[in-house]
Amino acid sequence: KNQVEQSPQSLIILEGKNCTLQCNYTVSPFSNLRWYKQDTGRGPVSLTIMTFSENTKSNGRYTATLDADTKQSSLHITASQLSDSASYICVVSEDRGSTLGRLYFGRGTQLTVWP
Amino acid sequence: EAQVTQNPRYLITVTGKKLTVTCSQNMNHEYMSWYRQDPGLGLRQIYYSMNVEVTDKGDVPEGYKVSRKEKRNFPLILESPSPNQTSLYFCASSLSNFLRGQGSYEQYFGPGTRLTVT
Numbered sequence A: 001k002n003q004v005e006q007s008p009q010s011l012i013i014l015e016g017k018n019c020t021l022q023c024n025y026t027v028s029p030f031s032n033l034r035w036y037k038q039d040t041g042r043g044p045v046s047l048t049i050m051t052f053s054e055n056t057k058s059n060g061r062y063t064a065t066l067d068a069d070t071k072q073s074s075l076h077i078t079a080s081q082l083s084d085s086a087s088y089i090c091v092v093s094e095d096r097g098s099t100l101g102r103l104y105f106g107r108g109t110q111l112t113v114w115p
Numbered sequence B: 001e002a003q004v005t006q007n008p009r010y011l012i013t014v015t016g017k018k019l020t021v022t023c024s025q026n027m028n029h030e031y032m033s034w035y036r037q038d039p040g041l042g043l044r045q046i047y048y049s050m051n052v053e054v055t056d057k058g059d060v061p062e063g064y065k066v067s068r069k070e071k072r073n074f075p076l077i078l079e080s081p082s083p084n085q086t087s088l089y090f091c092a093s094s095l096s097n098f099l100r101g102q103g104s105y106e107q108y109f110g111p112g113t114r115l116t117v118t
Helices: none
Strands: A004-007 A010-014 A019-025 A030-038 A045-051 A056-059 A062-067 A072-077 A086-094 A103-105 A109-114 B004-007 B010-013 B019-025 B031-038 B042-051 B054-057 B076-078 B087-094 B113-117
Touching (some): A004 A086, A010 A019, A019 A086, A019 A109, A030 A062, A045 A056, A045 A062, A072 A086, A103 B042, B004 B087, B010 B019, B019 B031, B019 B087, B019 B113
Parallel strands (some): A010 A109, B010 B113
Antiparallel strands (some): A004 A019, A030 A045, A030 A086, A056 A062, A062 A072, A086 A103, A086 A109, B004 B019, B031 B042, B087 B113
16 A cells, blocks of 8 residues: 655754654655645645655755655755744655656654744 | 635535535646645545546545546535535645656645535
8 A cells, every 4th residue: 555654743843953854655656755844724835856766855954865765755954943843744656657646645744943 | 926726715614515616727737636634634635637637536535526627727526515524625736747757846735725514
């Protein structure tokens, strides 16, 4: 069964600290993996998209890594800010050739940054 | 401005009264999708459409219908809403076609529709 598991479920860190969020998946065949940031009550906003051939991708203070062999991804946040408080969602896309197909969502990691 | 719009944003209705939530995008995207989000369960895909007249089921299609008669619109229909369909609903769109292994396209989400069925 295709699944996406994220850990931890929630995380509290102090402003300025770094943190790493984890994502494990069993989706096959695999097309790409995305990390989203979602503020409460709002639609998710994309942070990174990676295919199987990409090991790492950065977007400002966000760096995502992907190990397609072990089916694991991580999202590293550097020098956290209060505005980083949000839910971070890992999404894996099923390979449908050259067409976007079904998406599998993790339940998210709720990050809280304290001053 | 490129955007995905949903209407209504908030809706309170009663069990069994048919309703439609509209979704429209102005980016000429082929791919559109509906999700529901419930506390502790995260986002779950209801239906998606890869292009006009092409739709497919996601994780939780029961109790929902969709149609894709034109590229820009992808309405979500609840023929007989029930209280367990109380949720926050998101529509999203993206370009669909890309070279395998060459990356993928960004998915843009609408602002959400909060539905309560009593």
